[in-house]
Amino acid sequence: MRILTTHAGSLPRPKALVALHVARSRGEAIDEAAFDAAGEAATLDIVRRQREAGVDIPSDGEQLREAFFLYVRRRMSGFGSGWIRPAQRELADYPEFAAARAAALKGREAVGLFQPPMAVGPVRHIAPEENLAEIAGFRAALDAAGPDAFADAFITAPSPGIVASAMKNAFYASDADYLEALGEALRVEYEAAIAHGFMLQIDAPDLALERHVGYADRPLGEFVAFVRQVVAVINRALRNVPRDRVRLHACWGNYESPHDRDVALKEILPAILEADVGAIMLPFGNPRHQHEIRVFRDLPLHPDQTLIAGVIDTCSAFVEHPEVVAERLERAAEAVGDPARIQAGTDCGFDTSAGMGRLTGDIVWAKLRTLRDGAEIASRRVG
Numbered sequence: 001m002r003i004l005t006t007h008a009g010s011l012p013r014p015k016a017l018v019a020l021h022v023a024r025s026r027g028e029a030i031d032e033a034a035f036d037a038a039g040e041a042a043t044l045d046i047v048r049r050q051r052e053a054g055v056d057i058p059s060d061g062e063q064l065r066e067a068f069f070l071y072v073r074r075r076m077s078g079f080g081s082g083w084i085r086p087a088q089r090e091l092a093d094y095p096e097f098a099a100a101r102a103a104a105l106k107g108r109e110a111v112g113l114f115q116p117p118m119a120v121g122p123v124r125h126i127a128p129e130e131n132l133a134e135i136a137g138f139r140a141a142l143d144a145a146g147p148d149a150f151a152d153a154f155i156t157a158p159s160p161g162i163v164a165s166a167m168k169n170a171f172y173a174s175d176a177d178y179l180e181a182l183g184e185a186l187r188v189e190y191e192a193a194i195a196h197g198f199m200l201q202i203d204a205p206d207l208a209l210e211r212h213v214g215y216a217d218r219p220l221g222e223f224v225a226f227v228r229q230v231v232a233v234i235n236r237a238l239r240n241v242p243r244d245r246v247r248l249h250a251c252w253g254n255y256e257s258p259h260d261r262d263v264a265l266k267e268i269l270p271a272i273l274e275a276d277v278g279a280i281m282l283p284f285g286n287p288r289h290q291h292e293i294r295v296f297r298d299l300p301l302h303p304d305q306t307l308i309a310g311v312i313d314t315c316s317a318f319v320e321h322p323e324v325v326a327e328r329l330e331r332a333a334e335a336v337g338d339p340a341r342i343q344a345g346t347d348c349g350f351d352t353s354a355g356m357g358r359l360t361g362d363i364v365w366a367k368l369r370t371l372r373d374g375a376e377i378a379s380r381r382v383g
Contacts, residue, residue: 001339001340001379001382001383002375002376002379002383003329003339003342003343003344003375003378003379003382004056004057004151004343004344004375005054005055005056005057005343005344005345005368005371005372005375006055006056006057006058006154006308006343006344006345007055007058007059007312007345007346007349007350007368007371008201008203008249008251008281008310008314008345008346008347008348008349009059009061009062009068009154009156009201009203009249009349009352010059010061010062010068010156010349010350010351010352010357011046011049011050011059011061011062011063011349011350011351011364012061012350012351012357012359012360012361012364013042013061013063013351013354013355014038014041014042014045016038017035017038017039017042017063017354018109018110018354018355019109020034020035020038021066021111021354021355022066022109022110022111022354022355024066025066025070025111025354039063039064039137040137040140042061042063043060043061043063043064043137043138043140043141044140044141044144046060046061046063046141047060047061047138047141047142047144047145048141048144048145049365050150050368051145051149051150052365053365053368053369053371053372054368054369054371054372054373055150055368055371055372056150056151056152057150057151057152057153057154057199057343058142058150058153058154059138059153059154059155059156059201060134060137060138060141060155061351062156062349062351062352064134064137065134065354066111066353066354067111067113067352067353067354068156068158068203068349068352068353069158069162069163069166069167069203070111070113070116070166070167070353072158072163072167072185072186073116073117073167074127074130075125075126075127075130075131075189076123076124076125076126076127076185077121077122077123077124077126078119078120078121078122078123078124078171078181079117079118079119079120079121079123079167080117080118080120080121081117081118081120081170082115082116082117082118083115083116083118083168084114084115085113085114085115085116085166085168085213086213086214086216087114087213088209088212088213088253088255088257088261089212089213089216089261090212090257090258090259090260090261091257093258093260093261094257094258097257097258101256101257108355108356109355110353110354110355110356111353111354111355111356112353112356113166113353113356116166116167116168117167118167118168118169118170118171119167119168119169119170119171119172119178120170120171121171122171122181123171123178123181123182123185124181124184124185125185125186125188125189128188128192131188131189131192132192132196134155135155135192135193135196135198138153138155138198139196139197152199153198153199154193154198154199154200154201154247155193155198155199155200155201156200156201156202156203156249157186157189157190157193157200157201157202157203158186158202158203158204159202159203159204159205159206159207159230159234160179160182160183160186160230160233160234160237161179161204161206161207161210161226161227161229161230161233161234162203162204162205162206162209163182163186164178164179164182164206164230165206165210165213165214176229179229179230179233180233180236182233183233183234183236183237184237186237187237187238187240190202190237190238190241190246191240191241194241194242194245199245199246199247200241200245200246200247201246201247201248201249201281202234202246202247202248202249202277203249203349204230204234204248204249204250205249205250205251205252205253205254205348206226206227206230207227207230207231207250207268207271207272208250208251208252208253208262208263208265208268209251209252209253210223210226211223211261211262211263211268212252212253212261212262212263213253216261220263220267223263223268224267224268224271227268227271227272228271228274231271231272231274231275232274234248234275234276235274235275235276238276238277243276243277243278243304244278244304245278246276246277246278246279247277247278247279247280247281247306247308248272248275248277248279248280248281249281249282249308249348250268250272250280250281250282251282251283251310251347251348252283252288252289254314254315254347254348254349254352255315255358256315256316256358259286259288259289260288262288262289264292265282265289265292265295266292266295266298266299269295269299270299273299273301273302277305278304278305278306279305279306279307279308279343280301280305280306280307280308281307281308281310281345282307282308282309282310283310283346283347283348284309284310284311284328284332284347285310285311285312285313285314285320285328285346285347286310286313286315286316286347287313290328293309293328293331293332293335294331294335295335296335296336297335300336300337301336301341305341306341306342306343307332307336307341307342307343308342308343308344308345309328309329309332309342309343309344309345310345310346310347310348311325311328311329311332311344311345311346311371311374312325312345312346312347312367312368312370312371313347314346314347314348314349314350314358314359314367315347315358315359316358317358317359317363319363319366319367319370320367320370320371320374321370321374322370322373322374322376322377323374323377324374325344325370325371325373325374325375325377325378326374326375326377326378326381327378328374329342329344329374329375329378329382330378330381330382333378333382339378339379339382339383344371344374344375344378345371346367346368346371350364
């Protein structure tokens with residue numbers, strides 16, 4: 001038995017491509033042909049690097065997207081204007097840290113996520129050709145890597161919940177109606193990924209993150225109800241998709257911070273497990289949530305589900321020792337009860353918004369190599 005390695009999707013983008021993403025996000029005119037060429041080259045390179053690092057199940061690194069959810073404003077109708085999204089709740093408890101963090105981010109050439117557009121009209125997917133072009137570019141890069149380079153491959157798409165939370169409703173009569181519209185719009189991309197032979201990863205940080213953002217001053221029960229509502233919308237959007245080809249990624253936010261306002265996994269996992277997916281991906285590599293792997297002893301996965309355990313911290317420049325990775329995977333195997341039902345992953349993406357990645361490329365690739373090495377050690381021990 002061998003524990004397969006994967007990650008959460010986004011990978012470092014070349015500086016020139018980041019600059020194009022930033023310019024376009026600001027509404028500046030860019031050379032679209034130059035953007036397409038840069039994106040194609042970056043995708044080829046990112047797939048090659050994943051093969052060299054020993055990743056078993058790669059992505060396209062989201063090279064053609066300015067951010068993991070924000071890109072939908074270009075593929076869907078109905079978005080305009082803008083608003084200022086609330087900051088994470090714990091920052092109010094640490095004003096010195098919040099000021100230092102703001103100073104560090106000031107002037108960085110990156111696509112920001114906290115001044116997104118709003119829904120000001122009917123939301124529909126209007127650019128399936130752009131989605132298909134991204135898929136075709138990824139397929140070409142995989143073909144260039146060779147037929148036996150990888151065990152599988154995945155494409156990401158956001159949860160309707162994170163889009164609804166970050167890109168505020170200013171049109172629909174209710175937030176429930178907005179969620180449903182987003183689910184139908186995103187269904188285009190969910191089904192396209194599967195139709196073209198890829199696994200689908202739904203990125204749903206809203207299922208944990210929103211507790212200390214949009215629901216920071218509301219009862220826990222209201223947040224859990226929101227999680228269940230989002231999962232129900234996701235399930236409807238997946239009605240034509242085979243369960244075993246979908247993985248759901250939830251997290252508490254991919255940013256360095258105290259995270260001491262994060263909701264406990266045991267409070268939200270029952271609702272997350274209602275998702276009609278074959279794999280759940282959660283972060284256990286960071287010091288705030290590493291201990292929560294034990295929750296699966298009391299709240300087990302469904303018999304046909306896999307756990308993709310985050311065993312690499314995406315916010316720390318420490319390159320984990322392979323023995324640390326192996327020990328984390330062994331604990332995951334023990335908690336799930338079957339080593340054949342775990343995979344080795346990262347806590348989150350490495351560049352979820354273009355240019356905002358905490359880590360440099362050399363660190364990222366070192367972390368992915370140690371992910372492979374640790375998975376090999378764990379495979380020998382638990383196999």
